[in-house]
Amino acid sequence: MKQSNYAKIFKALSNEQRLKIFMMIYEECQKPASAEGKAEFDVQHEEPCCPGLGTLQKAFSKVCCCMDLSRSTISHHFKELQNAGLITCEREGQLFRCRVNQDAVDAIKQFLE
Numbered sequence: 001m002k003q004s005n006y007a008k009i010f011k012a013l014s015n016e017q018r019l020k021i022f023m024m025i026y027e028e029c030q031k032p033a034s035a036e037g038k039a040e041f042d043v044q045h046e047e048p049c050c051p052g053l054g055t056l057q058k059a060f061s062k063v064c065c066c067m068d069l070s071r072s073t074i075s076h077h078f079k080e081l082q083n084a085g086l087i088t089c090e091r092e093g094q095l096f097r098c099r100v101n102q103d104a105v106d107a108i109k110q111f112l113e
Helices: 003-013 016-029 059-066 071-083 102-112
Strands: 041-043 087-092 095-100
Touching: 003 016, 003 071, 003 102, 016 059, 016 071, 016 095, 059 071, 071 087, 095 102
Parallel strands: none
Antiparallel strands: 041 095, 087 095
């Protein structure tokens, strides 16, 4: 991985709120896979914030519930994490599938060793 890519990653994670959001997504993706065999978040931006979303958490809603931030700020943090290559978000209609980019996590681990 290029040095500039590491700089993007560490810059994105240098924001305390983004770091917390990334850790929430990362920890959720480490849980056992869902019935379809996928460890990922379903993100519905239109859903109201509410606790107790089930085993496969809705990342955006979960972040809304856990952090006192506006939805636009949370959306910005998701975009910055995605631009740094730490997460991927794919749109399927109104649903977004967010996953941790394991290659980026592995690169960080390798860099720190």
